[in-house]
Amino acid sequence: MSTIESNGSASARRASATLQPVPGSAIGRFLGDGWITTRRNLMKIVRVPDILVFTLLQPIMFVLLFSYVFGAAIDIPGSDYTSFLMAGIFAQTVVFGSTYSGSAMAQDLKDGIIDRFRTLPMNGAAVLVGRTNGDLVINGLSMLVMMGTGFVVGWRATSSVGGFLAGVALLLLFAYAFSWLMAFLGMSVRSPEIINNASFLVLFPLTFVSNAFVPSENLPTPLRVFAEWNPVSALVQSARELFGNVPAGAPVGEAWTAQNPILTVLIGIALLLAVFVPLSIAKFRALGRK
Amino acid sequence: MVFIEASELVKTYTPKGAPVVRALDGLSLQVPQGTVTALLGPNGAGKTTTVKVLTTLIRPDSGSAAIDGVDVLADPEAVRRMIGASGQYAAVDENLTGFENLEMVGRLYHLGARRARERARELIELFDLVEAQNRVVKGFSGGMRRRIDLAGALVINPPVLFLDEPTTGLDPRSRLALWDVIENLVSGGTTVLLTTQYLEEADRLADSISVIDGGRVIAEGTADELKASVGGQRVALTLVEADETEVVRGILQRYGSGEAVPSNEGKTWVVPVDDGPAALSLIVGAVTGAGLQLHDAGMRRPTLDDVFLQLTGHAAEEHETEQEAA
Numbered sequence: 001m002s003t004i005e006s007n008g009s010a011s012a013r014r015a016s017a018t019l020q021p022v023p024g025s026a027i028g029r030f031l032g033d034g035w036i037t038t039r040r041n042l043m044k045i046v047r048v049p050d051i052l053v054f055t056l057l058q059p060i061m062f063v064l065l066f067s068y069v070f071g072a073a074i075d076i077p078g079s080d081y082t083s084f085l086m087a088g089i090f091a092q093t094v095v096f097g098s099t100y101s102g103s104a105m106a107q108d109l110k111d112g113i114i115d116r117f118r119t120l121p122m123n124g125a126a127v128l129v130g131r132t133n134g135d136l137v138i139n140g141l142s143m144l145v146m147m148g149t150g151f152v153v154g155w156r157a158t159s160s161v162g163g164f165l166a167g168v169a170l171l172l173l174f175a176y177a178f179s180w181l182m183a184f185l186g187m188s189v190r191s192p193e194i195i196n197n198a199s200f201l202v203l204f205p206l207t208f209v210s211n212a213f214v215p216s217e218n219l220p221t222p223l224r225v226f227a228e229w230n231p232v233s234a235l236v237q238s239a240r241e242l243f244g245n246v247p248a249g250a251p252v253g254e255a256w257t258a259q260n261p262i263l264t265v266l267i268g269i270a271l272l273l274a275v276f277v278p279l280s281i282a283k284f285r286a287l288g289r290k
Numbered sequence: 291m292v293f294i295e296a297s298e299l300v301k302t303y304t305p306k307g308a309p310v311v312r313a314l315d316g317l318s319l320q321v322p323q324g325t326v327t328a329l330l331g332p333n334g335a336g337k338t339t340t341v342k343v344l345t346t347l348i349r350p351d352s353g354s355a356a357i358d359g360v361d362v363l364a365d366p367e368a369v370r371r372m373i374g375a376s377g378q379y380a381a382v383d384e385n386l387t388g389f390e391n392l393e394m395v396g397r398l399y400h401l402g403a404r405r406a407r408e409r410a411r412e413l414i415e416l417f418d419l420v421e422a423q424n425r426v427v428k429g430f431s432g433g434m435r436r437r438i439d440l441a442g443a444l445v446i447n448p449p450v451l452f453l454d455e456p457t458t459g460l461d462p463r464s465r466l467a468l469w470d471v472i473e474n475l476v477s478g479g480t481t482v483l484l485t486t487q488y489l490e491e492a493d494r495l496a497d498s499i500s501v502i503d504g505g506r507v508i509a510e511g512t513a514d515e516l517k518a519s520v521g522g523q524r525v526a527l528t529l530v531e532a533d534e535t536e537v538v539r540g541i542l543q544r545y546g547s548g549e550a551v552p553s554n555e556g557k558t559w560v561v562p563v564d565d566g567p568a569a570l571s572l573i574v575g576a577v578t579g580a581g582l583q584l585h586d587a588g589m590r591r592p593t594l595d596d597v598f599l600q601l602t603g604h605a606a607e608e609h610e611t612e613q614e615a616a
Contacts, residue, residue, distance in 0.1 A: 016478065018372065019409065019446040021400035029400055036397045040383060047385040047426055112381035116442070119345045121370040122398040288348040 021121070033122045037130025041104070042137060051100075055138055059093040059146040066213065067153050074214060079247030086155040087167075087239035088212030090146060091232055094175035096203055097139040101131050101179040102195040105186030109287075118287065125281045132179040139175045143168060159244030167242030170265055174235050177272035184280040187287070212236045217251050228253035231268050237261035293450060293481045294321035294344065299353035301339055301505075313339040314350060315505035319483075321498075326482040328496035330489065330598070336505040337485035338377070341454045344483065345375045357450055371399075374443035377454025377485075381439070382427050388438045389414060389423040395445045406445075413441040417471065433464030440471065451475070453484040457491060469494055489594035499594075503602045513594060520592045520600050522547065523566040525573055527587040532556035534582060541576040545569050551599065560596070563589075 024032070045052050066089065071081035105128075108114045117127050147155075157164045186195055209227050210216065216227035227233050233253075238261040240246045257264040301314040314336050321327040329337045342348045344355055346366035355362040362369050382391045389410050396406025414423045417437045422430060427438060436456065443451055456472065457465040472495055476482055486492050492499045493513045501509040501516070509516060525546065529538070532555050539559075542550035546561035546569065553560070563569035566589040574587050 016447055018449055019399070019401055019405070021371070022402040022405070024400060032400070033398060036394055040386065040394060043390065044383075044385045111384070112378070113383050115347055116375075116381055116395075117398070118347055119370060119373065119375040120395065120398045121367055121400065288342075288346070 026123075030123045030126055033126030034129035034133070036122075037117075037127050038133040038137075039130075041130055041134030045134070045138060052138070052141070055097060055100075055142050056145045059089060059142050060149045062089050062093065063146060063149045063153060070213065076215065076247050076250075078249050079245070080154070082150070082154050083156070083245045084215075084240075084247060085213065086146070086150045087236050087243060087245055088207075088210075089150075090143065090171050090239055091174075091210075091235045092207040092212055093142055093146060094139045094171050095178060095207060095232065095235075096199075097142055098135050098175045098179040099182050099195065099199040099203065100138065101135045102182035102186035102189075102199065103192040104134070105131055105183045106189055106192040106195055109187065110192065114287070124284045128180070128183055128280050128284060131183050132176060135179045136172060136176050139172055143172065155245075157243040157245070159242060163242045163244065167239045170238055170242065170262070171235065173269050174265055177269045177276075180276035180280055181272055184276050184283055187280070187283045206230065207232050210236060215250065216253065224253075225255070228255035228258045231257070231264065233258065234261040234264035234268070238265050291323045292320045293323040294319065294327075294355075294357055294483055296320075296340065296344065296355045297353055299340065299343055299350045299355065301343065301348065301350045312505050314343070314353075316353070317502065317506050319500060319507060321481060321483055323481050324479045325497040326476050326484065326495055327498045327500060328492035329483065329485040329502055330487075330492045330499050330594070331485075331502040332487060332602075335502045337502060338454055339505075340502070341375070341377065341452050341483065341485055345373055345452050346370055371446075372448055373450050373452060374446065374448035375452045375454075376439045376443035376456065377452070378458070382435070382442055384428040385426055387424050387426055388419050388430070388434075388441075391427060391438060392441055392445060395442050399446050401446070409445055413444060417441045431464075432460055433467065436460060436464070436468055437471070440468070444475070448480070450481045451483075453482060455485055455487065458487065465491075489598060493594055501598065501601055509597070509601050516594065516597045517592045520562075520597050522562050522564060522592070524560050524590050524592055524596065525563050525566070525570050525587070526558065526560045526590055527573065527577065528554070528558045528585040529556075529577075530583040530585050534580065537580050538577065538582065541573060541580065545572045545576070557585075562592075562596075 063086070066085050067082045071085070074081050076084045114127065118124065157167070159167075182195070182199070186192075189195055209219075209223055210230045210233040211227055212232060216224050216233060219227055234257050237258065241261065252258055296317060296319040299314045299317045300312070303311045303313055305311060317336060317340060319327070319340070329340060331337050339348070343350050344357065344362060346362060346369055349363060357369050358372065360368050360372075383394070386394065392410035392413050393406050396409050397403065401409060414420055417440070419434065419437060419441070422434055427435060430438065440453070440456065443453070453472070457468050460468065469491070472482070472484075476495075484495065496513070498510065498512055499516060500507045509519070511519070525542075535552070535556055539550050539552075542559055542561040545563065547564045548562035550559055550561040552558065570587065570589050574584065577584060
């Protein structure tokens with residue numbers, strides 16, 4: 001970089017010299033910057049425990065409420081409600097968890113810390129990597145807590161270890177991809193509150209009009225069609241299959257997405273990442289143009 | 291040698307349902323190496339927008355800017371390697387400790403883990419934050435927060451430093467302490483561009499002052515040059531009661547050489563005069579002769595306040611709506 005030499009000559013007349021960066025490749029710096037911003041976001045979880053407490057208490061509450069309140073009323077042929085329910089709770093929780101990327105991004109912009117980052121010679125995309133990584137860790141933790149709670153109320157994964165791990169990975173990966181969409185939205189709104197309220201309005205119908213909490217074949221036709229094509233249903237169905245929680249003899253919807261849930265989720269993840277990774281990075285780089 | 295150069299910068303915003311705001315309207319600026327220049331102006335004058343352009347945060351609609359010959363628009367990455375920025379917009383992380391903030395900034399300047407930690411420790415000592423270094427910034431006082439913010443701008447000991455309203459909102463004691471810190475810095479030869487609404491701050495810290503209003507520089511010079519440009523002495527008087535406004539104004543205009551300006555709810559008046567001692571005695575005689583009681587009367591040299599008032603037609607520290615937030 002030509003400027004390092006020119007600034008060297010300028011600083012020669014100063015009392016002490018400007019500190020120079022250690023040598024490093026572009027990719028090494030990108031990974032390093034990504035790690036530093038990830039670490040910053042994880043420190044926030046430690047320092048502001050409210051975030052973690054609510055993120056972890058909410059799924060516990062959902063597991064207990066649904067399995068005890070609805071469990072008594074909803075009859076799942078070929079299964080008990082708790083086994084049916086858990087994949088739904090997992091999916092709902094990680095999808096909601098990923099909205100944190102949006103509100104945190106909006107908050108960081110508002111607080112000026114993003115402007116601080118933008119005056120530094122760091123890789124701008126690393127800020128987004130750090131953001132979405134932070135969500136991934138929070139979602140991983142809440143998965144652990146949910147699985148523990150589920151175990152206590154009688155949920156068991158009956159598939160192989162490989163199937164179980166694949167189920168966990170699929171849930172987290174989907175949420176991670178969703179975080180990029182939310183990060184993009186977080187940079188597009190004026191305040192963090194908008195993200196929270198808007199995601200509530202969109203994600204509640206999306207997670208409830210699905211097969212997450214009740215079998216979708218019992219729904220009225222328009223809702224049933226929506227539920228079958230709903231990507232959240234595919235995610236839930238995939239998790240049920242991979243955890244071995246599909247009720248014996250349960251009907252499968254006619255939609256292609258219902259027939260091929262795992263493939264649907266993988267395509268969904270690929271699409272979300274392919275669209276929103278470049279879009280978010282471009283949006284971040286364009287912050288100075290507005 | 292010119293170190294910071296801005297030329298014909300224009301930046302417009304269009305707030306929803308409002309006419310276009312010209313935050314920068316052809317602003318040009320030159321800061322010689324190793325000097326301190328203050329951008330002096332009220333809220334909304336374009337100070338912060340100027341600094342944001344120079345620190346690569348926003349792109350102007352037109353115009354150009356360079357730092358040490360490096361084009362800010364063409365090579366922002368290179369500019370970021372040699373600037374330090376501190377201000378209300380470029381914040382520190384409230385949930386990190388003072389030490390962690392500085393270490394993070396060092397890492398993001400790619401100093402390496404060990405050097406970043408060493409440098410954070412040096413700055414913590416330099417800024418007298420040793421006792422607070424392991425506390426989260428959220429619990430810092432206003433003065434401590436500004437110190438950690440300023441320390442963040444100094445992590446690479448940059449040849450050029452941008453300080454956006456470094457003491458706005460601080461109590462007088464913290465402000466004095468921060469001025470000492472900034473003065474120490476500039477004695478080391480760092481080129482500094484600072485923005486301020488406080489005439490006193492510009493007077494104390496800056497070698498050269500650029501008065502800006504409406505997105506352009508309306509006057510430049512040293513504090514003394516600017517004061518001299520306003521000319522002459524002033525008679526200032528403070529009344530016990532703020533009444534008989536027109537009588538007072540009439541007396542001051544009769545013996546003064548310019549317009550009499552009231553402040554302090556009409557209790558304090560300032561008027562430019564040609565012959566200080568003579569005018570003072572005439573004015574005091576006339577005012578007391580009119581049956582008005584005086585608290586205080588005297589002569590003074592023009593201040594930067596007078597300069598600002600003369601140049602812009604409004605006082606410097608009035609509070610307008612901040613229109614330059616990007």
